[in-house]
Amino acid sequence: MDLNLTESELQFRGELRAWLKESLPKEPIVSMGRSDADYWNKLRDWQNSLYEGGWAGITWPKEFGGRGTTPIEAAIFIEEMAAFDAPERVGVIGEGLVGPTIMAEGNDEQKEYFLPKILDGSHIWCQGFSEPNSGSDVASLATKAVREGDDFVVNGQKIWTSFAAVSDWCLLLVRTDKDAPKHKGISALLVDMKSEGVSVRPLKQMSGDSAFNEMFFTNVKVPAKNLIGALNDGWRITITMLMNERTNLGPATYIQFKKALAELIETMKHKSSGGKRLIDDPINRQKIAQIQMELEIFKLTSNRALSKITNNAVPGPEGSILKIFWSELNQRLVQAAMEILGDEAQLQEFENGAWAYRYLRSRGNTVEAGTSEIQRNIVAMRVLGLPRSY
Amino acid sequence: MNFDLNKTQQLLQESAQTFFTRECPITKVREIMESENGHDSALWNGIAEQGWTGLTLPEEFDGLGLSYVDLAAVSEEMGRACAPSAFLATSWASALIAASGNADLKSKLLPDLALGESIATVALQEDGSNWDSFSIQMKAESADSGVTLTGTKRLVMDAAVANAILVVARKGDDLIVAVVDPSAEGLEITPTEGMDLTRRFYQLVFSNVAGEILASGEAAENALKQSIQTGIIIACADLLGGMDWVLKTTVEYAQSRQQFGKPIGSYQAVQHQCADMLLLSESSRSAAYYAAWALNEGDDEANQAINIAKAYCSEAARVIGNCGIQIHGGIGFTWEHDLHIYYKRAKSNELIFGDPTHHREKLAQLMVAE
Structure with missing residues (x-):
């Protein structure tokens, strides 16, 4: 057991820090709303400069234009990006989910065409999985694709799709055999979002912003060559992608939560209640210490999971609890902050509405990317070996 | 890494x-x-x-x-x-x-x-002390070859089988640690039974008992702090082993115990408790082993890591014990089943070397100082 970074990990971090100091956009890229074209163009430029610098798709093998980094280096990358307040990466779904799927399942033509465009920012991707009636039970999806000549004709609706409004391409799950058992009639298509019959409607969330969308497909023609993997083998591909989704959401959150907690502590040092600084109240101190504890443990368990994957090439039990851990931790963090900060924290004018936003946004954490209930089912069945409940 | x-x-x-x-x-x-x-x-x-x-x-x-x-x-x-x-x-x-x-x-x-040829223990806690050295009030007076000690110590582990007792006391303003022979004149050792019968506690009443000074002043403060950190590593790891046992035993029970014609482990109300038990035990493992590593490295974050491990593992083991008993149902509440042995041991580990509230406050002090 040695938790120090190795020579090569330190060197990796050093190179990255040096590059970030040089190459970060001089001014922060600020969104004027999700439909702000200038914002998205700047983010594409940022993706492109990551690519130029050799920092796009770093986990990808070198033959596909990546860096072939270890899982630990990949986590260092995500952490440093967050620590430097680097702009959002629009390529994140392409790099983290779609790219690896194309590498594993795609044919040579697909690899050659799509992979470089993911890296350089020319293709933003989204994933069309959930539907209004298929949430946790994704395999019950109803969007159908029927083969007609050289095309699949797609009809149906998807929902909760991140980036859909600005995406160029979508990895879409469709039902291609309605008579087969639900897991055996699903296929995965690569769909050009500019195709006729695709429409996107942003969903306004309870937090006021719109990170998710609805997508409607009406007689959309998808060339048959854009089928990825074998026909009706889409469920297996989906499982792999969902696992990647859950692990990918983790590392940056540590830095985000840590910054939020640091802001809270700063405020507690200056703000008083009943003639006493918030930081001097023993109950408040218990609350922030509890959050700090859980935050550090989240980071440690993430590192353990990375270490396990690096050593054994397979994830250990610790990886399966991370999604539950960070999503619920964030909810406890914002709850503690609201309790400590008092009635002002609900106001938009208080710290630019940051706490009100975080408080509301956190409710989505235990729902998105697999609800806490689904995560617990998975832990019970796959890790602990308890019998299936459904 | x-x-x-x-x-x-x-x-x-x-x-x-x-x-x-x-x-x-x-x-x-x-x-x-x-x-x-x-x-x-x-x-x-x-x-x-x-x-x-x-x-x-x-x-x-x-x-x-x-x-x-x-x-x-x-x-x-x-x-x-x-x-x-x-x-x-x-x-x-x-x-x-x-x-x-x-x-x-x-x-x-x-x-x-x-070599294990001798057994020793530490007499620290008093009526009103809280695992912080400043709260130690027991009086030590100078004597010919060391000190004489007068006062009462509580919750001293294994005093009846110890060959040496290290007594933490105050000489003037200075904290001191003195070595005392358990058979010394003026020392009365009385068992005080706790919940956990795998770990015995005693009350020690000292009336002018002779002791030899091991350390005093800052050296005593530092040595005490370091030794408590060693104790915390042991207690946290002990909790980890217990948590693993309770989880494993409970999952096995949930797989075999049938109600309404199915194993109770097929019901989500039971499954989710088991999943939470795993979450708590794995999180504890991260905290405990990191604390051990950081303490060994003399890492800057060792103090924080120790506070985190002790607070987290203590609470996790308690919750895991609660779930274990709940999922076992009636049998889990009996003397016959082994769960209570682990449950009580977890409680004594939780309370020794500072409880979670104590360590959260210590952690808050470090956070605020940053």
């Missing part, structure tokens, strides 16, 4: 697991629980023969000179077996002597302790 135990650490842990499975099955644990002093010489000698009593002590004093991670690996197995022994008391005392800077007493006392 590598979070896994290395090969030799894995071997050490495997050998500890084999040892306790063989030498200290739960029938043996129950036998020792019912004995007068909660001590079994054969088991103690076995532990000593393995070298574990001197695991982290320097080789010059017949110790093995291993790391706190190794100590955690062995302690986890003691926790898994719920092995009753004076290991925690003696390790705490040995660490206190080793950190004292008193060369004479180190060479006089440590080799016997390292």
Whole structure:
């Protein structure tokens, strides 16, 4: 057991820090709303400069234009990006989910065409999985694709799709055999979002912003060559992608939560209640210490999971609890902050509405990317070996 | 970065697991629980023969000179077996002597302790003290060859079988640690039974008892702090082993116990409790082993890591115990089932060396100082 970074990990971090100091956009890229074209163009430029610098798709093998980094280096990358307040990466779904799927399942033509465009920012991707009636039970999806000549004709609706409004391409799950058992009639298509019959409607969330969308497909023609993997083998591909989704959401959150907690502590040092600084109240101190504890443990368990994957090439039990851990931790963090900060924290004018936003946004954490209930089912069945409940 | 135990650490842990499975099955644990002093010489000698009593002590004093991670690996197995022994008391005392800077007493006392030929304990807690050295009030007066001690100490582990007692007291404004012979005149040792029968506590009443000074002033403060940190590593690892046992036992029960025609483990209300138990035990594992590693490295974050590990593991073990009993239902509430042995041990581990509230406040102090 040695938790120090190795020579090569330190060197990796050093190179990255040096590059970030040089190459970060001089001014922060600020969104004027999700439909702000200038914002998205700047983010594409940022993706492109990551690519130029050799920092796009770093986990990808070198033959596909990546860096072939270890899982630990990949986590260092995500952490440093967050620590430097680097702009959002629009390529994140392409790099983290779609790219690896194309590498594993795609044919040579697909690899050659799509992979470089993911890296350089020319293709933003989204994933069309959930539907209004298929949430946790994704395999019950109803969007159908029927083969007609050289095309699949797609009809149906998807929902909760991140980036859909600005995406160029979508990895879409469709039902291609309605008579087969639900897991055996699903296929995965690569769909050009500019195709006729695709429409996107942003969903306004309870937090006021719109990170998710609805997508409607009406007689959309998808060339048959854009089928990825074998026909009706889409469920297996989906499982792999969902696992990647859950692990990918983790590392940056540590830095985000840590910054939020640091802001809270700063405020507690200056703000008083009943003639006493918030930081001097023993109950408040218990609350922030509890959050700090859980935050550090989240980071440690993430590192353990990375270490396990690096050593054994397979994830250990610790990886399966991370999604539950960070999503619920964030909810406890914002709850503690609201309790400590008092009635002002609900106001938009208080710290630019940051706490009100975080408080509301956190409710989505235990729902998105697999609800806490689904995560617990998975832990019970796959890790602990308890019998299936459904 | 590598979070896994290395090969030799894995071997050490495997050998500890084999040892306790063989030498200290739960029938043996129950036998020792019912004995007068909660001590079994054969088991103690076995532990000593393995070298574990001197695991982290320097080789010059017949110790093995291993790391706190190794100590955690062995302690986890003691926790898994719920092995009753004076290991925690003696390790705490040995660490206190080793950190004292008193060369004479180190060479006089440590080799016997390292080899397990001697048992020692620390008398710290008093009525009104809170694991912080400033709260220690017991009086020490200067005497010819050291000090005389007067006052009452509580919750002293394994005093009835100890060959040496390290008493923390105050001489003027200075904190001191004095070595006392348990058979010294004026010392009265009375058992005070706790919940956990695998770990025995005693009340010690001192009336002008002679002691030899081990450390005083800042040296005593530092040595006490360091030794408590060693104790916390052991307690946290002990909790880890116990948590693992409770989780494993509960999952097995949920797989086999049938109600309404199905294993209760097929119901999500039960499954989700089991999933939470895993979340808590794995999170505890991260915290406990990191604390051991950081303490060994002399890492800047060691103090914080120790506070986090102690607060988190303590609460996690309690919740895991609660779930274990709940999922077992009626049988989990009986004396016959072994769950209560682990449950009570977890409680005593939770309370010793500062409870979660204590460690959260310590952590808050570090956070605010940053």
